[in-house]
Amino acid sequence: MFDFDPTMVSWARAQFALTAMYHWIFVPLTLGLACLLAFFETIYVRTGNEEWKRLTRFWMTLFAINFAIGVATGIILEFEFGTNWSNYSWMVGDIFGVPLAIEGILAFFLEATFFAVMFFGWDRVSKGQHLFATWMVAIGSNLSAMWILIANAWMQHPVGMDFNPDSARFEMNNFFELFSPVAFAKFTHTTSSSFMVGSLFVIAISSFYLLKGRHIKMAKRSILVASVFGLLAGAFAGMTGDESAHQVAQDQPMKLAAFEGLYEGERQAGLVAVGLLHPAKQVGDDNDPFLFQVKIPGALSFLANRDLNSFVPGIKDLIVGNPQEGIVGVENKMVRGKLAVGALQDYKQAKKTGDAAMAAVSLQTFKQHQEVLGYGHLKEAGDAIPPVAITFYAFHLMVMLWGLFMLLFGLFLYFTLKNSLTEQKLLLLTGSTSFILALMCSQAGWVVAEVGRQPWAIQGLLPVSAATSNITASNVQTTFAMFCVIFTLLLIAEVKIMLKQIHIGPEEK
DSSP: OOOOOHHHHHHHHHHHHHHHHHHHHHHHHHHHHHHHHHHHHHHHHHHOOHHHHHHHHHHHHHHHHHHHHHHHHHHHHHHHHHHTOHHHHHHHHHHHHHHHHHIIIIIIHHHHHHHHHHHHOTTTSOHHHHHHHHHHHHHHHHHHHHHHHHHHHHHHSOOSEEEETTTTEEEESOGGGGSOHHHHHHHHHHHHHHHHHHHHHHHHHHHHHHHHTOSHHHHHHHHHHHHHHHHHHHHHHHHHHHHHHHHHHHHOHHHHHHHHTOOSOEESOOEEEEEEEOTTOOTTSSSOSEEEEEEETTHHHHHHHSOTTOEEOOHHHHHHOBGGGTBOOHHHHHHHHHHHHHHHHHHHHHHHHTOHHHHHHHHHHHHHHGGGGGGGGOSSGGGGSOOHHHHHHHHHHHHHHHHHHHHHHHHHHHHHHTTOGGGOHHHHHHHHTHHHHHHHHHHHHHHHHHHTTTTEEETTTEEGGGSSOSOOHHHHHHHHHHHHHHHHHHHHHHHHHHHHHHHHOSOOO
């Protein structure tokens, strides 16, 4: 068993969440805007129209501002694995470090190298070479995201590895298993939703220009491309979101139950469209989980198992078990997990004293129960329940905003093609605030993915409480305050620089 300071664990989690959420302000915009730059410049190269070149250079300037500040927060995020999460880094570094190393060596250098050509190479290289550099930045950005999301997907669904009882480390045995269905769903959903964020950024600024009567032709052209790209990306995000939720149902059923506030398992389970959770609801009590709710009948069963009549386990089923449905509860897994932890300790002691017979028996016991090793570190079964309210509301906010964005993309495209967009003042006002809503939606998605999998650093194998470093809470509190100030100043700087550049606008003839 690991001894840990609960206060230090809470502060370490808070610091990582702070860094990740600040970083995630910049990342979706980088992914989405990079692709839009490539489309804008492709149109310029194919048409030879200089107005498309001026348009591309304007959005490229805003992209560069965001890219530079986003890199700073990303570097700090990776360093935190060594400072606050050294147990985690020790146990899984052989696996988790591989995709991060590939991201740094291959994807990030590809992105950074061509970024210099893209930003500074106007009129220094040919049109074709410059367009190639812009596309390489877009591809490199998304490759960078791919490797990071593969690493994150492994934490949610650990595959392709064995546990070495002698070193107490997880070691990779099959690199290609990292490309799991969970990783594919996570990458495609994250990137497609980021494309929506980039499209809404372009629509928001272009709507502002149209309301002010400035740069009208540039704004309309930008909105036309962004609304088409946003519609296509949004449709794909809906499909990949459905697949991602299906994968969650298979590999992280507790997270799915938290998505829907589902305490008692059901057949033909309905999907909550709108609902208000009962704040005092606990597992096993008589309170209704909802104060009110509107459900889509059978939709949750279909989403989880592709079968309208299938059984979807609730939080209670997953905690105490449901033998009729073949569900082993957390309470049972904790018993086996403690056997695994005890056997591992006995094995190490036997190896130290040279007792080969005892080592063999302990190792056999450990291997029988190692699949639930992480449960042996939980204090009580309720620790396996994620924060239900946060997960539920974040999930439903994300879905509702996705629906709003699809409507906005459709309306902007329709009125742009009718050449009556400047007359739609309410739509332009809504569009000018849409980027803030896009950031809220993107942050909600991150909360769903990460808060919903608590208490696990590695699903079922290593709880967050056992993954931290042996440092004091005061150390983390100090760096938390420092990072909070630094990140806030960076964000203020980006917003001020962005607003100044937007006020200047694209270069004129």
